[in-house]
Each structure stands twice: as structure tokens, then as C-alpha cells.
Amino acid sequence: MSRKYPLFLILIFIALSGQELLAQQNVFLPMHASRIRAVGIAGAYQAVYDDLAALSYNPASYSVYRDAKDFRITFFLTPAAPMIIYRNPDRFYARPARQGEKNFAAIFSLFKAINFTYKDLDFGFVFGEPIFSTQELLQAKQALHLNHVYNNHYHTAALHLRLAEQVSLGVSLYLNYFEPEHGQRDWALSASYGVILQPNDYLRVGVSLFSAAAKLPRNYEFIDQKYNDALGLGLAVQAPWRMQFSFDVRNLTVNQDVVGERLLAGVEQQILGHIAVRAGLQYHTNDQHFAQTFGLGLLNLSRFRGDRDQFKHTEYAVNYALVRKKLFEELYFIHAFSLQVRI
Numbered sequence: 001m002s003r004k005y006p007l008f009l010i011l012i013f014i015a016l017s018g019q020e021l022l023a024q025q026n027v028f029l030p031m032h033a034s035r036i037r038a039v040g041i042a043g044a045y046q047a048v049y050d051d052l053a054a055l056s057y058n059p060a061s062y063s064v065y066r067d068a069k070d071f072r073i074t075f076f077l078t079p080a081a082p083m084i085i086y087r088n089p090d091r092f093y094a095r096p097a098r099q100g101e102k103n104f105a106a107i108f109s110l111f112k113a114i115n116f117t118y119k120d121l122d123f124g125f126v127f128g129e130p131i132f133s134t135q136e137l138l139q140a141k142q143a144l145h146l147n148h149v150y151n152n153h154y155h156t157a158a159l160h161l162r163l164a165e166q167v168s169l170g171v172s173l174y175l176n177y178f179e180p181e182h183g184q185r186d187w188a189l190s191a192s193y194g195v196i197l198q199p200n201d202y203l204r205v206g207v208s209l210f211s212a213a214a215k216l217p218r219n220y221e222f223i224d225q226k227y228n229d230a231l232g233l234g235l236a237v238q239a240p241w242r243m244q245f246s247f248d249v250r251n252l253t254v255n256q257d258v259v260g261e262r263l264l265a266g267v268e269q270q271i272l273g274h275i276a277v278r279a280g281l282q283y284h285t286n287d288q289h290f291a292q293t294f295g296l297g298l299l300n301l302s303r304f305r306g307d308r309d310q311f312k313h314t315e316y317a318v319n320y321a322l323v324r325k326k327l328f329e330e331l332y333f334i335h336a337f338s339l340q341v342r343i
Contacts, residue, residue: 025138025330025331025332025333026141026332026333026335027137027138027139027140027141027332027333027334027335028140028141028142028143028144028145028334028335028336028337029130029132029137029140029223029321029334029335029336030130030132030140030145030146030147030149031078031080031081031084031144031145031146031336031337031338031339032078032081032109032112032128032129032130032146032149032153032338033129033130033132033336033338034051034052034053034056034076034112034113034126034129034338034340035052035053035056035057035129035224036053036295036319036320036321036336036337036338037050037053037268037276037278037295037297037316037319037321038050038053038056038057038224039223039293039295039321039323039336040266040268040278040279040280040293040294040295040296040297040319040320040321040322041246041266041267041268041278041279041280041293041295042225042264042265042266042280042281042282042291042292042293043057043223043224043225043248043264043266043280043282043293044234044246044247044248044264044265044266044280045057045058045061045234045246045248045266046058046061046194046206046207046208046232046233046234046235046236046246046248047061047196047204047205047206047234047235047236047246047248048061048204048206048234048236048244048246049061049063049204049236049312049313050062050063050313051063051064051076051113051115051311051313051315051342052076052112052113052124052126052129052340055124055126055156055158055170055172055192056129056156056172056192056224056226057192057208057224057226057232058170058192058194058196058206058207058208058232058234059158059159059160059170059171059172059192059193059194059208060160060168060169060170060194060195060196060206060208061168061170061194061196061204061206062122062124062158062160062170062172063122063160063168063311063312063313064115064117064122064124064311064312065117065309065310065311065312066310066311066312067308067310068119068120069117069118069119070118070119071116071117071118072116072117072118073114073115073116073117074114074115074117074342074343075111075113075114075342075343076111076112076113076114076115076126076340076341076342077110077111077112077340077341077342077343078109078110078112078338078339078340079110079339079341080144080339081106081109081110081112081146082106082107082109082110083106084144084145084146085102085105085106085109085146086102086103086106088145088146088147089101089102089105089106091145091146091147091148092105092146092147092148092149092150093105093150093151094147094148094150094151094179105150108127108128109128109146111127112126112127112128112340113125113126113127120161120162120163121159121160121161121162122158122159122160122161123158123159123160124156124157124158124160125155125156125157125158126155126156126158127155128149128153128155129153129154129155129156130146130149130152130153131152131153131154131176131178131219131220132219132222132223132224133148133152133178133217133219133222134219134222134327136148136152137222137334138327138332143335143337144337148179150177150185151177151178151179151185152177152178152179152219153176153177154174154175154176154177154190155174155175156172156173156174156175157172157173158170158171158172158173159171165198166197166198166199167195167196167197167198168195168196168198169194169195169196170192170193170194170195170196171191171192171193171194172191172192173189173190173191174189174190174191174192175187175189176188176189176190176212176216178216178217178219180217186215188212188213188215188216189212189213190210190211190212190213190216190220191210191211191212192208192209192210192211193208193209194206194207194208194209195207195208201238202237202238202239203235203236203237203238204235204236205233205234205235206232206233206234206235206236207231207232207233207234208231208232208234209229209230209231209232210226210227210228210229210230210232211228211229212228223323223334225248225250225262225264225282226250227250227251227262229253230250230251230252230253231251231252231253232248232249232250232251232252233248233249233252234246234247234248234249235247235248241269242269242270242271243267243268243269243270244267244268245265245266245267246264246265246266246267246268247264247265247266248262248263248264248265249261249262249263249264250262250264260284260285260286260287261285262282262283262284262285263282263283263285264280264281264282264283265280265281266278266279266280266281266293267279267280268295268297270300270314273300273303274298274299274300274303275296275297275298276295276296276297276298276300276314276316277295277296278293278294278295278296278297278321279292279293279294279295280292280293280294280295281293282325289325289326291323291324291325291326292323292324292325293321293322293323293324294321294322294324295319295320295321295322296319296320296321297314297316297318297319297320298316298317298318298319298320299316299317299318300314300315300316301315301316301317301341301342302314302315315342317339317340317341318337318338318339319336319337319338319340320335320336320337320338321335321336322334322335322336323336
């Protein structure tokens with residue numbers, strides 16, 4: 001094995017370890033999610049530069065172009081979503097689709113996000129990001145689906161400002177749609193605020209605060225490891241050989257409803273320019289619970305773009321993530337896929 005990629009087999013082992021490999025339940029997250037890279041590194045994302053996924057964790061780490069632009073509009077597309085909705089509109093709406101709803105949802109789902117860049121300011125909107133609902137997930141046995149996303153998703157409006165090379169600020173406002181256990185679809189607001197400090201090219205520190213309305217179900221704790229009215233602190237280290245390590249501590253404030261910090265660690269290794277291998281660990285201090293994650297990124301679109309159009313981070317068109325964790329005393333393998341391009 002090449003010395004250039006010393007962690008490749010170690011990453012696979014960390015993510016897939018365990019003697020219960022053949023006895024797990026396999027379930028699948030909705031495909032329309034933009035944060036699959038984050039899932040693959042255990043959600044340790046407070047200080048990791050990214051585009052749409054960053055807005056769900058620390059909006060200060062939201063970054064689009066590497067170099068400042070006078071003005072630029074960028075669209076993010078999810079080409080597979082329209083086909084999935086068109087073929088199964090009743091599953092998307094969790095009820096029989098009315099006349100015209102199938103076509104409207106299929107067309108709208110193609111447009112994942114739009115971003116406006118002006119010099120060091122980014123203003124973006126993300127549409128239809130799925131909420132990872134525990135109840136719906138345990139019934140999701142189909143690999144490529146958008147089941148019940150109409151009743152469990154959120155839209156994001158975000159503002160990111162780079163004050164200097166070393167400091168960035170960000171804020172995200174979320175409009176959440178959810179379905180209570182008994183009742184019609186409801187909505188609630190939530191928000192994230194964050195700051196990124198980058199003392200040099202190899203080190204970043206991120207801090208964010210997430211705040212949600214009391215009536216919003218706590219599905220954001222399940223996969224994303226976000227906690228209401230609690231601070232998240234993260235560290236990202238860019239190592240040699242195109243390797244990045246990230247470390248997060250979540251739920252740092254005293255929260256009467258959620259006891260104990262969450263410790264998250266992730267690593268991403270780029271290989272041959274078009275492959276990224278990811279792995280991570282989650283540890284809950286209150287119940288000594290571990291979860292392992294694994295991820296892949298394929299087809300780095302940055303390799304096909306001119307110098308003036310380069311993102312500040314890698315841009316993989318296809319992403320896959322796997323979470324291995326116990327739910328209700330049973331082992332689950334939770335799979336997630338995404339396909340996303342930008343124009």
C-alpha cells in the first residue's frame with residue numbers, strides 16, 4: 001500500500017468494525033440531503049469549510065469561491081430528486097398526491113440552492129433539506145427515496161461574511177416543516193450563529209450556537225448531533241497528503257433536557273484527485289454510547305473548472321455515508337446517498 005495514503009485501511013476498519021456486521025438492520029436516509037459529507041465524518045463539522053452542508057452546522061464555515069468575486073450567482077442542482085418524486089409522489093407527500101402536485105414537486109426539487117456572492121459576502125438559500133426523522137427512518141428500506149420529505153424538511157436562508165483572512169461570521173435561519181405524532185403538518189423556526197477563526201492555512205477553530213422553537217421535534221439530535229440552546233466547538237486540521245482531521249464537542253452549555261457532551265471526530269483522505277474516503281466516531285458521555293461512520297466522495301468537479309471558478313473546498317458530485325449505531329437495543333446500519341452539481 002502506498003505510503004501516501006497510510007490511513008486508507010484504518011478508515012475502513014474504524015467504520016465497519018463489529019462482529020454484528022451480518023445481523024444489522026439496513027435503513028436509508030432521504031437522498032435529497034446536502035450534508036452527506038458531514039454524516040460520513042460523524043458530524044464533526046463545526047470548523048470544516050463547505051458550501052450547503054456547512055449551513056446546517058456552523059454558518060461561519062459556509063464558503064463558496066476560493067477568491068473574492070465582484071458579483072456571482074451560483075445554482076446548486078440535485079438531478080436525481082425529480083425522477084424519484086415523479087415515480088413515487090404519494091411517498092413524498094405521505095398521502096395521495098393531488099392534481100399538479102407531482103409535477104410541481106419534481107420540478108422544484110431540481111433546484112437545491114442558490115447563492116449570491118459579492119466580494120467577501122455570501123447570501124444563500126437552501127430548499128427542501130430533509131429532516132432525519134427517527135420514526136420515518138426505521139421504515140425506510142428503499143435505497144433511493146424521498147419518503148415523507150414534504151412533511152419533514154427545512155428551508156435555509158444564510159448570510160456569511162469574511163471579515164479578514166482569519167475571521168468569518170455567519171448566521172442561518174431555518175423554516176422547519178414537521179409532522180407531529182398526531183395532527184397536521186406544522187412549522188417552526190430555528191437558527192444558528194457561528195464564527196470561524198483561522199490563525200494559519202492548516203488550522204481552523206469554529207464555534208456555533210443552535211437555537212430552536214420548543215415545539216420543534218428533536219430530530220436534529222439524531223444524526224446531526226445538534227442540541228437546542230447549546231454551544232458547539234470544533235477544530236479542523238489540514239494535514240499533509242490531502243488529509244483533514246476534525247474534532248467537535250457538542251452540548252457544551254448546561255441543558256436540563258440533554259445531559260452530557262457529545263464528542264465527535266472525523267477524518268477525510270483524498271485519493272487520486274477524484275476520491276475521498278471518510279470515517280468518524282461519536283461518543284455520548286452520559287451513556288458511554290459509541291457510533292461509527294464511514295463515507296465516500298466521488299468525482300471531484302473542481303478538477304474540471306477553471307482557476308477563477310474554484311471553490312474554497314473540494315466539490316464531490318456523488319457522496320455516500322454509513323452510520324453504524326444502536327437504536328432501541330438493536331444495531332442499525334444507516335445509509336445515505338447524494339448527487340449534487342453546481343452551475
